[in-house]
Amino acid sequence: MSAALIDIAxxxxxxxxxxxxxxxxxxxxxxxxxxxxxxxxxxxxGSGKSTLALxxxxxxxxxxxxxxxxxxxxxxxxxxxxxxxxxxxxxRLALIPQNAGQALTPSMRIGAQIAEALRLHTSLPTAVHxxxxxxxxxxxxxxAPSELVARYPHxxxxxxxxxxxxxMALAGEPEALLLDEPTTGLDxxxxxxxxxxxxxxxxxxxxxxxxVSHDLGAIARVCASIAVMYAGEIVAEGTARQVLRxxxxxxxxxxxxxxxxxxxxxxxxxLEGRPPAPGAAGPGCAFAPRCALAEAAxxxxxxxxxxxxxxxxxxxxxxxxxxxxxxxxxGPLRTPHDDNAATSLLRLDDITVRYxxxxxxxxxxxxxxxxxxxxxxxxxxLRPGETIGLxxxxGSGKSTILKTIAGLIxxxxxxxxxxxxxxxxxxxxxPVGALRSVQLIFQNPDESLNPRQTIATILAQPxxxxxxxxxxxxxxxxxxxxxxxxxxxxxxxxxxxxxxxxEKxxxxxxRAFAADPDIVxxxxxxxxxxxxxxxxxxxxxxxxxxxxxxACLFVSHDLGVVRALADRVVVLYQGxxxxxxxxxxxxxxxxxxxxxxxxxxxxxxxxxxxxRLLAADVIEQGPPARGCPFQxxxxxxxxxxxxxxxxxxxxxxxxxxxxxxIPFTRLTxxxx
Amino acid sequence: xxxxxxxRLLLGAITVALASAIIFGAVEALPGDACVxxxxxxxxxxxxxxxxxxxxxxRPALTRYAHWAAGALRGDLGVSAGSGKPIATLxxxxxxxxxxxxxxxxxxxxxxxxxxxVLTGLRRDGLLDVVLSTGGxxxxxxxxxxxxxxxIFVFSIGLGWVPGxxxxxxxxxxxxxxxxxxxxxxxxxxxxxxxxxxxxxxSIIEVMASDFVRMATLKGVRRxxxxxxxxxxxxxxxxxxxxALTIAWLLGGVVVVEKVFNYPGLGRFMIDSITERDxxxxxxxxxxxxxxxxxxxxxxxxxTLALDPRLRTHRGRG
Numbered sequence: 001m002s003a004a005l006i007d008i009a010x011x012x013x014x015x016x017x018x019x020x021x022x023x024x025x026x027x028x029x030x031x032x033x034x035x036x037x038x039x040x041x042x043x044x045x046g047s048g049k050s051t052l053a054l055x056x057x058x059x060x061x062x063x064x065x066x067x068x069x070x071x072x073x074x075x076x077x078x079x080x081x082x083x084x085x086x087x088x089x090x091x092r093l094a095l096i097p098q099n100a101g102q103a104l105t106p107s108m109r110i111g112a113q114i115a116e117a118l119r120l121h122t123s124l125p126t127a128v129h130x131x132x133x134x135x136x137x138x139x140x141x142x143x144a145p146s147e148l149v150a151r152y153p154h155x156x157x158x159x160x161x162x163x164x165x166x167x168m169a170l171a172g173e174p175e176a177l178l179l180d181e182p183t184t185g186l187d188x189x190x191x192x193x194x195x196x197x198x199x200x201x202x203x204x205x206x207x208x209x210x211x212v213s214h215d216l217g218a219i220a221r222v223c224a225s226i227a228v229m230y231a232g233e234i235v236a237e238g239t240a241r242q243v244l245r246x247x248x249x250x251x252x253x254x255x256x257x258x259x260x261x262x263x264x265x266x267x268x269x270x271l272e273g274r275p276p277a278p279g280a281a282g283p284g285c286a287f288a289p290r291c292a293l294a295e296a297a298x299x300x301x302x303x304x305x306x307x308x309x310x311x312x313x314x315x316x317x318x319x320x321x322x323x324x325x326x327x328x329x330x331g332p333l334r335t336p337h338d339d340n341a342a343t344s345l346l347r348l349d350d351i352t353v354r355y356x357x358x359x360x361x362x363x364x365x366x367x368x369x370x371x372x373x374x375x376x377x378x379x380x381x382l383r384p385g386e387t388i389g390l391x392x393x394x395g396s397g398k399s400t401i402l403k404t405i406a407g408l409i410x411x412x413x414x415x416x417x418x419x420x421x422x423x424x425x426x427x428x429x430x431p432v433g434a435l436r437s438v439q440l441i442f443q444n445p446d447e448s449l450n451p452r453q454t455i456a457t458i459l460a461q462p463x464x465x466x467x468x469x470x471x472x473x474x475x476x477x478x479x480x481x482x483x484x485x486x487x488x489x490x491x492x493x494x495x496x497x498x499x500x501x502x503e504k505x506x507x508x509x510x511r512a513f514a515a516d517p518d519i520v521x522x523x524x525x526x527x528x529x530x531x532x533x534x535x536x537x538x539x540x541x542x543x544x545x546x547x548x549x550x551a552c553l554f555v556s557h558d559l560g561v562v563r564a565l566a567d568r569v570v571v572l573y574q575g576x577x578x579x580x581x582x583x584x585x586x587x588x589x590x591x592x593x594x595x596x597x598x599x600x601x602x603x604x605x606x607x608x609x610x611x612r613l614l615a616a617d618v619i620e621q622g623p624p625a626r627g628c629p630f631q632x633x634x635x636x637x638x639x640x641x642x643x644x645x646x647x648x649x650x651x652x653x654x655x656x657x658x659x660x661x662i663p664f665t666r667l668t669x670x671x672x
Numbered sequence: 673x674x675x676x677x678x679x680r681l682l683l684g685a686i687t688v689a690l691a692s693a694i695i696f697g698a699v700e701a702l703p704g705d706a707c708v709x710x711x712x713x714x715x716x717x718x719x720x721x722x723x724x725x726x727x728x729x730x731r732p733a734l735t736r737y738a739h740w741a742a743g744a745l746r747g748d749l750g751v752s753a754g755s756g757k758p759i760a761t762l763x764x765x766x767x768x769x770x771x772x773x774x775x776x777x778x779x780x781x782x783x784x785x786x787x788x789x790v791l792t793g794l795r796r797d798g799l800l801d802v803v804l805s806t807g808g809x810x811x812x813x814x815x816x817x818x819x820x821x822x823x824i825f826v827f828s829i830g831l832g833w834v835p836g837x838x839x840x841x842x843x844x845x846x847x848x849x850x851x852x853x854x855x856x857x858x859x860x861x862x863x864x865x866x867x868x869x870x871x872x873x874x875s876i877i878e879v880m881a882s883d884f885v886r887m888a889t890l891k892g893v894r895r896x897x898x899x900x901x902x903x904x905x906x907x908x909x910x911x912x913x914x915x916a917l918t919i920a921w922l923l924g925g926v927v928v929v930e931k932v933f934n935y936p937g938l939g940r941f942m943i944d945s946i947t948e949r950d951x952x953x954x955x956x957x958x959x960x961x962x963x964x965x966x967x968x969x970x971x972x973x974x975x976t977l978a979l980d981p982r983l984r985t986h987r988g989r990g
Binding site for chain 2 (some may be wrong): 062088094
């Protein structure tokens with residue numbers, strides 16, 4: 001075997017708390033990466049995985065200190081003072097950052113930023129830099145690279161920015177790449193394309209890759225081996241197959257089981273509890289408080305990394321049993337809520353929204369903005385107790401639709417009606433009863449909960465506003481609500497900042513249910529959460545909703561999450577409905593080409609799973625003025641009518657509608 | 673991009689036009705008029721009527737506004753009610769003097785403030801930062817007349833290095849203002865440097881902690897280049913507006929400093945005209961200051977566009 005390229009030995013990194021105690025973020029990490037190896041480091045937020053990746057480059061975030069150990073790249077100590085480290089950084093060892101949109105310098109053209117890397121890390125004469133930049137952009141499969149060089153980062157889409165960051169990393173012809181959540185924040189179809197690019201790069205160049213992510217699906221696609229991190233330690237490592245198929249650590253199997261899957265309508269299995277804060281872990285296994293198999297000895301004695309029963313290594317005393325833990329929730333499959341006879345609770349009719357306001361000149365001359373509406377002709381019916389999932393990628397208008405229903409945006413045309421009564425377009429004009437009846441839960445609880453109000457105050461508002469509760473009755477009800485989201489009464493006096501992300505989202509859910517609503521509108525409510533926390537929040541939301549018979553409009557970009565909850569789905573692209581129908585039908589036999597592409601791009605935490613890249617990798621600037629919204633990326637485009645004629649709605653019965661020019665008989669043939 | 677610039681220019685012109693109307697209206701709303709103000713106790717009978725005819729005050733207000741505005745566009749601001757000289761000439765001399773004072777202050781102050789702001793930001797909580805930040809707050813909070821007096825006491829009376837007041841007449845050649853201008857420049861520099869330094873410092877700290885600076889570090893870019901090429905354009909953005917306000921403040925007449933040092937600039941001219949109740953001059957000065965503010969802010973907007981490419985293509989959404 002070749003010599004180690006990246007050699008991390010007994011690395012501990014931490015910070016000093018205000019009280020003066022040492023809080024390790026990484027604890028005794030050993031990691032070796034050889035030329036050509038692809039290693040995935042998986043863990044949830046706070047596990048120390050990003051710190052580890054940056055430490056491999058000899059970089060510590062401000063406030064962190066080396067507590068012990070060494071980091072070497074090709075024999076060089078990366079924390080040695082001197083000029084060698086900057087030459088390795090970005091050259092022989094390059095980073096592909098999370099969120100390239102923020103990692104690219106906003107005031108520099110992308111050509112200049114890539115050329116900077118060439119100047120630093122290659123001996124190429126300056127004269128050929130321009131040509132080389134264009135080569136690199138073409139290599140990461142960006143269209144029209146010679147035009148892109150003069151652009152600024154903000155003029156590119158998220159997927160393009162990420163590719164530019166990859167091109168910049170490749171400029172110095174690195175021997176190893178560090179990837180820090182490189183596809184987090186990208187749309188699922190874009191992510192699939194970027195991952196294929198990374199796979200091909202690894203295969204073509206023999207570059208070593210260290211891929212840090214919370215997403216086991218992405219890691220399974222790119223990496224040959226996996227290390228699982230928990231609370232600053234590597235708790236399991238092995239080949240991708242060993243770790244994903246026969247995980248020998250209870251945390252690893254818990255993580256896999258918490259991932260929502262497309263195959264079956266089933267809630268993922270939550271992993272209760274939360275990881276210890278840095279420095280708070282006891283002498284024993286850090287996972288013991290959350291572990292079903294833990295026994296007294298697990299908590300008291302240090303656990304070493306030992307060979308795992310299924311291959312690889314594991315930091316668990318009970319690996320023999322852990323290997324048999326189930327990798328999915330074994331509860332019953334959910335039965336779709338099917339009550340076709342029921343009258344509609346919420347009805348949207350031809351909802352059309354345009355953001356662009358007419359300019360001063362257009363107002364004077366009475367013209368209208370020329371841009372097509374961002375949401376066009378949305379019609380849907382939500383029946384009592386039913387859950388409809390709205391899925392689509394960024395720009396699909398799904399959040400806009402929720403805001404229109406909630407009265408936060410007035411539509412250009414179209415109506416929202418609640419049990420047969422048309423609602424005023426603006427929330428301020430609606431009667432209190434209608435407000436109580438429709439409650440919104442936002443994506444980010446950090447922003448939707450007032451940081452200066454205690455949880456008690458936050459929950460008291462809907463209770464006093466809608467039910468006139470005061471004093472002891474209000475207190476009692478607030479406590480009851482907290483109990484329903486499984487938080488103790490002692491949370492009442494806390495501020496949002498004293499809660500974890502999952503706890504905050506529980507409070508946001510409790511606040512929505514405090515109004516005893518008929519409908520909850522959920523806007524990406526789990527996207528900001530770790531996967532194990534997400535599973536718990538989904539389970540809670542579903543249980544509450546069922547117990548009260550509340551209907552739900554659930555917006556998400558995550559098809560797995562929607563699969564776990566929704567009775568019916570609406571697939572949106574560029575603010576237009578492509579396909580809608582019972583979830584079971586749409587997920588098992590997607591008919592619209594976009595639905596097919598979307599489902600094909602979803603990754604599974606399985607080393608043998610290959611996503612299908614159907615949709616063309618084209619950047620959409622906005623909805624097209626005419627024809628089918630998906631015309632530019634469709635893999636089954638018929639001909640000119642796709643560009644000029646709005647596709648007809650084909651009714652397949654049972655509420656299954658497809659808007660496509662291709663006759664459904666032909667759509668069904670290929671689907672089966 | 674061009675449309676954006678034209679838009680801003682148009683908006684600037686509209687703002688100045690509105691300001692001129694408000695100024696004219698305000699002066700009009702004052703009890704009495706320029707003649708009453710200047711003639712004071714003699715403002716009766718024939719003398720008052722003659723004066724009014726001379727200044728055109730006997731015509732309706734709207735006509736006078738149109739006449740005044742049209743004149744101002746051509747650079748003719750009428751005559752001073754006190755001295756009878758053309759206001760444009762009087763104003764021109766003072767404006768030149770104020771420009772000289774402002775120009776010297778900016779030439780010293782802006783590079784100094786930017787440099788110190790960047791240095792303190794990069795060496796956050798270091799000795800230099802602590803000293804300069806404390807000194808900055810001190811310079812900001814001590815009133816100008818106090819620092820001016822202290823400087824005069826030390827450098828003029830005590831050490832005798834520079835004169836403590838400016839003796840040049842408003843129309844004197846520029847050379848006559850030196851070295852008397854040194855102390856007023858020093859006082860103004862102290863005040864403006866502190867403001868800009870603090871803005872630049874905090875924005876450097878913020879930008880140096882940003883993802884793209886970390887990315888540049890991990891790309892192997894040397895620190896000096898990171899600061900210069902990657903961080904500075906973004907870090908200067910908030911400073912541009914503070915600098916613009918400072919320039920406008922300097923050009924609008926720094927009343928206290930000009931008074932203390934007897935400097936014949938716009939600020940002192942304004943005070944003197946107000947005391948003499950020379951309303952046509954006050955009116956013209958107000959219009960000039962309004963135009964200066966609009967022009968400077970316009971320049972700052974355009975500079976911001978140049979520094980931040982994101983704003984150039986940004987179209988107001990929602």
